[in-house]
Amino acid sequence: MSWNSLYERSYVPYSSDNSACVVESKSGKYYAGVRIENISYPLTIPAVQAACAICLSEGEIPVRIYTEDSASEQLDYWAGEFNLEIIETNDPPVDDLEDLFQTSEEDFDALPRLKSLLDKAVAPNSDFPVSAILFTEDGYFEGVNVEVSAWTHGICAERVAISKAFAAGYTEFTRLEVHTRKGEISSPCGACRQVISELLPYHDIILHHSDGTQSEHLSLDLLPFSFKSSALKK
The missing domain is CATH 3.40.140.10 (Cytidine Deaminase, domain 2)
Structure with missing residues (x-):
């Protein structure tokens, strides 16, 4: 590599x-x-x-x-x-990086895995663990929220999953599923919604709420009037 x-x-x-x-x-x-x-x-x-x-x-x-x-x-x-x-260095240290892509069957139930992922969240500041799974046609990438001492350098579960996917060379996705065990609803924050609207513009977003219910949304509907400008793209 x-x-x-x-x-x-x-x-x-x-x-x-x-x-x-x-x-x-x-x-x-x-x-x-x-x-x-x-x-x-x-x-x-x-x-x-x-x-x-x-x-x-x-x-x-x-x-x-x-x-x-x-x-x-x-x-x-x-x-x-x-x-x-x-x-x-002029060369990356290895030929093959850690493979974070998980294969899945078409009827894969994400919720049990989302629940178990919450234990991997790094949330010492908020104590609010979040998990996300980003799906491709034949598999998925997992994410949890990561917090550090500088709050502005932390990153949400949705964007961790997206970061894994792009680093692995995946850019085509089918849906995103999100879960929290606390709070009124499980929902991407505004920042994640802006990122999602650009990278997954017409995708299903499935939110698994802490009370056991779920809701399904089109990604663009999560952030009406998201920022766009053709003047910025090179």
């Missing part, structure tokens, strides 16, 4: 600035992250944030990060947060 093959998985229609990195966990597993831009620029997911959040969502602790650019966005924060060793 080359950096270029990872860069090509970035979603960068506004800057054309491909970015990727690889995080190594304490147990020796590797997790890739790529830059995922949003037309609402502050909602862009930097490669470093994606890789570290994916690692944490898998119950792992990051110990070092491999990058071709030591000036990568948010690198200083994440390196300081986890005392990461930064390795600048």
Whole structure:
């Protein structure tokens, strides 16, 4: 695997600035992250944030990060947060990265898995675990919310699942399912809705609520008048 093959998985229609990195966990597993831009620029997911959040969502602790650019966005924060060793290299450390794609049958029931995923959430600040499963035609990617000391650098379960998918080279999805065990309803936050409306514009969103009910929505209906502008896309 080359950096270029990872860069090509970035979603960068506004800057054309491909970015990727690889995080190594304490147990020796590797997790890739790529830059995922949003037309609402502050909602862009930097490669470093994606890789570290994916690692944490898998119950792992990051110990070092491999990058071709030591000036990568948010690198200083994440390196300081986890005392990461930064390795600048012309080649990613491994040929095959940790495979986070799960295959599933057409009638797969997501709710039991969503419930069990809540225990993997990293939510020391809010104590509000959230789980999400993002489906493709023949499988899915899992996500849980990840919180860190800087609240603004945390990332929601929906966006962790999206980050895993893009890093693995998947961009075509069928539906997204979300669950919380607390609160009145299970629902993507406004920031996630903006990201979802861009990357999954006409997709089914299934919300499994804490009271045992569920509701189904079209993604675009979750955020009427989401921000759009053809003036920004290169």
